[in-house]
Amino acid sequence: PALTGVVHTAGVLDDGVMETLSPQRLAGVMGAKVEAAWHLHELTRDLGLEAFVLFSSLAGTVGGAGQANYAAANACLDGLAALRRAQGLSATSVAWGRWAGDGLAAGEARESWAHRGGVAPMEPGDALKVLESVLGRGEEQVVVADVDWERFAPRLATARSAPLVAEIPEARRALETTDDDGAGTVADPAEALRTELGALSPAEKDLRLLDLVRTHVAAVLGHSTDEAITADRAFKDLGFDSLTAVELRKRLTGATGLRLPATIVFDHPTPQLLADRLRAELPEGARRFDSVVGELDRLASDISALVGEAEDDARNEISLRLKALLQLCSPAEESESEPGRAADKLASASDDDVFDFISNELGIS
16 A cells, blocks of 8 residues: 555653763764654655654753753754645644653653653553544644643743743643732742842841752652751762752752852752852842932931031031942942952941941931
8 A cells, every 4th residue: 555654753862961962962862863754754755645743752842951962853853844844745743741651751760850840641542542633633733741730830930931831821820829919920939039038137048048959959859858858968969960950950040040050069069058059149139228228318318408507527527428438339449458348348247237337427326
């Protein structure tokens, strides 16, 4: 009988973080996916096929930790489907989630990682029924996955948005919170964290950030609690590898809004050291700045009223003290004998220290 359809299912994995990938590792993954699919395309494009089905992957649509080569290869399959359709040929690219049973996603570690990420395994029989439906509708590209949106959407989202899934109702609900007037707003965990830290003492900030790190470490490793995640236990002893390190970095980036380097876990090898790094990089927040500016506004009003009534000597004294205050906030104008000293003092001063300094310098109680 004449050939009427082709289904391309081949694929291999060679996972690793970006810095470890090489041309050879990329070629191995691309060969099974892209080169083989391209040969099938060239060999059959004059046969008038009724179906040309490419088994792509969810990794090509949303990415996957440690799967830059695999994601690129599957994105190429999606592109081949679009090319064939543009040439008037049949093509369907299915970006699959996990299948149950033996396969590329098999293995306890990978299955555990995928489960925590919100992608459950599909029974092959159910997956094939969906494939039949997709082919019946003549789809060009489609994603087929069993997704737990409560887990998946927050992992996929950045601090403020998740454009890839924002129009999916289930994903939107998973990302929304309800404010006081009942309107739905996308949660910003980084902003919430900074607001929370702004109300804490230095010691409380340290404990809160350590708790944040331990919580995310436990989640990455699949623990139900953070009891086993002690402050000084090394990540390598906890079972971290390059993929789990990438996942932890992504989680902490979303939670804090900081641009953390890919090597953050290896550069700070315990939860305590990592929490200290976050503490050093997180700003004190807008609350302290606003309170200082508000105090300056009040002083400006007092000074304005005082200057109008003061003698020349008093005005000169106020002017000198204001210049001294300005020098405190201007590193470029610091004395050569003690460079950086005033700025360092201001950076480490408490709100009360700053206000006391201002009042003492200006002679205002």
